[in-house]
Amino acid sequence: MxxxxxxxxxxxxxxxxxxxxxxxxxxxxxxxxxxxxxxxxxxxxxxxxxxxxxxxxxxxxxxxxxxxxxxxxxxxxxxxxxxxxxxxxxxxxxxxxxxxxxxxxxxxxxxxxxxxxxxxxxxxxxxxxxxxxxxxxxxxxxxxxxxxxxxxxxxxxxxxxxxxxxxxxxxxxxxxxxxxxxxxxxxxxxxEMRRETPRFDWRGFVMFSAGMVLVSVGLQGLGEHSLSTGWSLLLLITGLAAMASYWLYAANAERPLFSLALFQTKTFAIGVWGNLFARLGSGAMPFLTPLFLQLGLGYSPSAAGMTMIPTVLGAMLTKTLVNKLIPRIGYRRILVGNTLLLGALIASFALIDNDLPYWALLGWLGVFGAINSLQFSAMNTLTLQDLSAEHASSGNGLLSVVMQLSMSLGVAIAASLLGLFAASSSEQWLHGFHLTYLCIGLMAMLAAMIFAQLARDDVKERRCEDPV
The missing domain is CATH 1.20.1250.20 (MFS general substrate transporter like domains)
Structure with a gap:
């Protein structure tokens, strides 16, 4: 009550x-x-x-x-x-x-x-x-x-x-x-609105959180060499053990932090895993692109900031069209095709250099913003749409966690790749950015294999109200 x-x-x-x-x-x-x-x-x-x-x-x-x-x-x-x-x-x-x-x-x-x-x-x-x-x-x-x-x-x-x-x-x-x-x-x-609260799953929260942080820090340490290889591997293995412990714990807990029953809904399972891998690439872009414009192309901070505006305008434009596209085309075709297109578009940033006209660069960024926004809206709506009322809140919370985790891992991977490929001179910075874009674009395409598991009758064509 x-x-x-x-x-x-x-x-x-x-x-x-x-x-x-x-x-x-x-x-x-x-x-x-x-x-x-x-x-x-x-x-x-x-x-x-x-x-x-x-x-x-x-x-x-x-x-x-x-x-x-x-x-x-x-x-x-x-x-x-x-x-x-x-x-x-x-x-x-x-x-x-x-x-x-x-x-x-x-x-x-x-x-x-x-x-x-x-x-x-x-x-x-x-x-x-x-x-x-x-x-x-x-x-x-x-x-x-x-x-x-x-x-x-x-x-x-x-x-x-x-x-x-x-x-x-x-x-x-x-x-x-x-x-x-x-x-x-x-x-x-x-x-001031309160409700009687059930007991919070602190045990599950500690295991899940520890696993998430330790895996992220371990991967970051391996990538940027901020920690020794031994410490990074120890953190990574400990984090994976904590995540495995949570998985076993949640299978039998009465009120787990995130119930494993969520994954019995096929669209939720596909949507969460698809979000995790798709955002590794696209989630790195807000971090990577301002650096690319300044370190790779030599833009001033204010010019780099102004150049990023078409990305947001493209995203806003897509949000006005997404309710019409998804019912007409369907989630499976949208997500498989758009994931491949988005990965190819990220990889295509490897073709951008100082010889590209400025108007073409703005258009490039605008198209990326539109395609990226369609991806997010379709993924998030697919993930949550078939959950029962009992699991809706928990599922939304897990999706939000996965989104943040995937974007943080994407930033770490992009920075690690850039550190591997680039050096101090501007020419090598540009070459390093090109190789980094190519790698994260190919990485983002992997999510298409997950979305391909959707069958036509697995989804219901609904309006997409996702605000992200």
Missing amino acids: TQPHPELSAAQLKWLPWLTAVGFFMQTLDGTILNTALPSMAQALGESPLQMQSVVIAYMLTVALLIPASGWLADRFGTRRVYLWAIALFSLGSLACALANTLPLLVAARVLQGVGGALLMPVGRLAVLRAFSKRDLLRVMSFVTIPGLVGPLIGPALGGWLVEVASWHWVFLINLPVGLLGFIASWYYMP
Whole structure:
């Protein structure tokens, strides 16, 4: 039996979508504004640009770790309290990032920032789901997701501009006024909604989280040689043992963190595994391409940021067409064909050099954004559409974890390949980027074999409402 939450005031109903939208904007802006600034940050900290991958991965892994606990924390301690803590931790983490003067301190600050970021969107979305009726929910959620598109649109350009007119510190400091306003508004208008919570699966959470982190760090250590081969292999093997232990534990646990029964739904199983492998390639692109434009082609930070805008515009255009394409073509043909096309398109970045006209480069990036967005929307909708009401929440949580984990692994793999292929001179940087794009493009194509397991009658043609 759940505790009824107090009736919401008119002011709370009015401002709740705005509060959730602000949290989503802070999260998506931070995810894109940083990538353009990485070369300048590396120079200021005396590090190689390739070592800066840890700044990106630390945030992604922290978010992946805490997503499974976000709903339980909101139910246990209340949406208002947890949301206030999320904004505060994200803002404090941003301040700590700006004050960091070494790479280890910056990585630690990104972990703190990730703790807040992991709670911002899930808790805000949960509050919206409970505050509004089904009749109003689509309208409200559509409004909330708009900032999620605006953040990536202005993030790269804003990051490049801030680096040139001020310093890289402002990439993080810009979060502070937004966070302060969001905290004050949430103090007054975020509703405090709690529910009676079942016992959280802390045992499963520790095993699953330990496995995920240790495997990621082990692979990263092997790729960039930040750890010795022996330590990297030890971490990797220990992580795999933790994941195997969780798998055996979840098979018999009464309320596991993620039930293995989820994988009895074939479309979910195919969608999750497909997401994992497909995002290894496409998830690396937001990290790799701003570096390519600056280190490989010699663009300034602001020019590199502006050049990334067509990628987001292409993604926004596709979201207006996806509801028409999937019912007409079907998931199997969309995902098999689009996965191969996306991998080939990533690999084709190996053909880009300084002789390519600028307008052609913009078009190239725009087409990539469109194809990439179609891939994400189709994969995510396929994964969740056939889950029962009992498993919908758990399945959505596992999908979110897999998405973050896959993107962090993609960044680590891309940085490792680039470190293997590239050297210090601009000519070798360009050659290294070309080989890296070729490899991750071929790697992204592997997911087509997974999506090929779909049969025509395995999917139901439904509208695609995925906001990612």
